Amino acid sequence: MASERPRFAFTVHATDGKARTGAIVMRRGTIRTPAFMPVGTAATVKAMKPEDVRATGADIILGNTYHLMLRPGAERVARLGGLHQFMRWDRPILTDSGGYQVMSLSELRKLTEEGVEFRSHIDGSKHMLSPERSMEIQRLLGSDIVMCFDECPRADRPMEEIEASMELSMRWAKRSRDAFDAGGKHAESSALFGIQQGALDENLRARSAQALRKIGFDGYAIGGLAVGEGQEAMFGVLDYAPGQLPEDAPRYLMGVGKPDDLVGAVERGVDMFDCVLPTRSGRNGQAFTWNGPLNLRNVRHAEDSGPLDERCTCPTCAKYSRAYLHHLQKSGEMLGAMLVTEHNLSFYQQLMQAMRDAIANGDFAHFADSFRRDYLATR
Numbered sequence: 498m499a500s501e502r503p504r505f506a507f508t509v510h511a512t513d514g515k516a517r518t519g520a521i522v523m524r525r526g527t528i529r530t531p532a533f534m535p536v537g538t539a540a541t542v543k544a545m546k547p548e549d550v551r552a553t554g555a556d557i558i559l560g561n562t563y564h565l566m567l568r569p570g571a572e573r574v575a576r577l578g579g580l581h582q583f584m585r586w587d588r589p590i591l592t593d594s595g596g597y598q599v600m601s602l603s604e605l606r607k608l609t610e611e612g613v614e615f616r617s618h619i620d621g622s623k624h625m626l627s628p629e630r631s632m633e634i635q636r637l638l639g640s641d642i643v644m645c646f647d648e649c650p651r652a653d654r655p656m657e658e659i660e661a662s663m664e665l666s667m668r669w670a671k672r673s674r675d676a677f678d679a680g681g682k683h684a685e686s687s688a689l690f691g692i693q694q695g696a697l698d699e700n701l702r703a704r705s706a707q708a709l710r711k712i713g714f715d716g717y718a719i720g721g722l723a724v725g726e727g728q729e730a731m732f733g734v735l736d737y738a739p740g741q742l743p744e745d746a747p748r749y750l751m752g753v754g755k756p757d758d759l760v761g762a763v764e765r766g767v768d769m770f771d772c773v774l775p776t777r778s779g780r781n782g783q784a785f786t787w788n789g790p791l792n793l794r795n796v797r798h799a800e801d802s803g804p805l806d807e808r809c810t811c812p813t814c815a816k817y818s819r820a821y822l823h824h825l826q827k828s829g830e831m832l833g834a835m836l837v838t839e840h841n842l843s844f845y846q847q848l849m850q851a852m853r854d855a856i857a858n859g860d861f862a863h864f865a866d867s868f869r870r871d872y873l874a875t876r
C-alpha cells in the first residue's frame with residue numbers, strides 16, 4: 498500500500514506573487530506547503546504526545562541528528578526499529594545533518610576537510626561527524642527527508658572565511674549526495690535536500706545555488722540565516738535567494754521563525770520552515786496569538802477569564818482561561834508548559850493553513866497586510 502505512493506513528488510497547486518501552495522507526497526504521508534515542522538529534538542516534541550502534535554495539524558516533524566547520535570545513539574535507535582517506531586510518529590520526519598549543532602553546542606571542535614571532530618556536551622565523549630557519517634546516522638534513524646552535512650559560519654565572519662566555508666559545504670554536499678545514494682533501500686524511499694550557504698552575500702548565494710543545482714537534490718534549504726542577522730537582513734537575502742533555487746523543488750528556510758518571519762518568507766517564495774520557538778516559548782509562558790505574542794506570567798492575566806486567543810480553535814483555548822494558564826506558569830506546573838505548547842503549535846499550524854488558503858484564493862497580499870496589522874499592532 499505504502500509502496501504505491503511516490504518516493505518524493507512536489508506539486509505547486511497555486512501561486513500568488515512569489516508565494517506558492519502545494520504538496521509534497523512521500524511514502525509516509527503528504528506534506529501540505531507552506532509547511533511548518535515542529536522540532537522534536539530528542540525524539541520528542543517537548544511536552545507533547547505525538548498524537549497531539551498530529552492533532553495540531555503537523556504533517557511532518559524534525560529530529561536532530563546531533564542530539565540523537567549522542568543519546569540514545571543512532572545504532573540503538575536502528576536496533577529498536579528506527580525513529581518512527583521508537584517515538585511512535587508514523588508520518589514523515591526530516592532530520593538535520595548535525596552540522597549546525599556540532600558548531601553551536603559541542604566542545605573542542607576540530608574542523609578539517611574530512612569533517613568535524615568534537616566532544617559531546619553531555620559526557621565529553623569523542624565523536625566525528627562527516628558527510629558520510631551524517632548520512633549513515635540519518636539512514637539509521639530512518640529519516641524521510643535527509644539534510645546534507647554542511648558548515649554554517651557566523652554571518653559576521655570575514656568574507657574570505659564565509660566564501661571558504663561555503664565552498665567546503667558544497668564539496669560536502671557532493672559527498673553527502675554520493676553517500677546518500679549508496680544507502681540502498683533507504684535511498685529508494687527517502688529524499689535528500691541540499692543547503693545553500695553564502696551568508697548575506699548575493700553572489701556567494703548564487704554560486705552556492707549553482708553548485709547545488711549541478712549536483713541535484715529533491716529540495717533545497719536556505720541555510721545560514723536566523724543566526725542573529727535580524728529580520729531586515731534576512732528578508733534582504735530572501736528577496737533573491739529562493740529565486741536562485743529550482744522552481745520545481747521545495748525551498749526550506751532552516752530555523753525560522755517568528756510568525757511575522759513566516760509570513761514575510763512565504764511572501765518571498767519559501768515552502769518549508771522549522772523552529773523551536775513555539776515549543777520553547779510554550780514552556781516559558783510566551784503564547785503566540787493573532788494579536789501578537791503575550792507573556793502569561795504578566796499579572797494582567799491573573800484574573801482574565803477569557804481564552805488565550807478568541808480566534809484559536811485549539812483544545813487549550815476551548816477549555817482554559819488566561820487566568821488559569823497564568824497560575825500554572827507562576828506555579829511552575831508541568832501542565833502549563835503542555836497547554837501553552839499545544840496552543841502555540843496549533844496557532845502556527847492555523848497560520849500555515851490561513852496562508853495556504855490565502856494563496857489558493859489569490860488573496861495573499863491582503864492576508865499578509867491584515868495579519869501584520871493585527872499581529873504587529875502596538876499593545
Ligand SMILES: [Zn+2]
Nearest residue numbers: 809811814840
Ligand atoms: Zn489556542
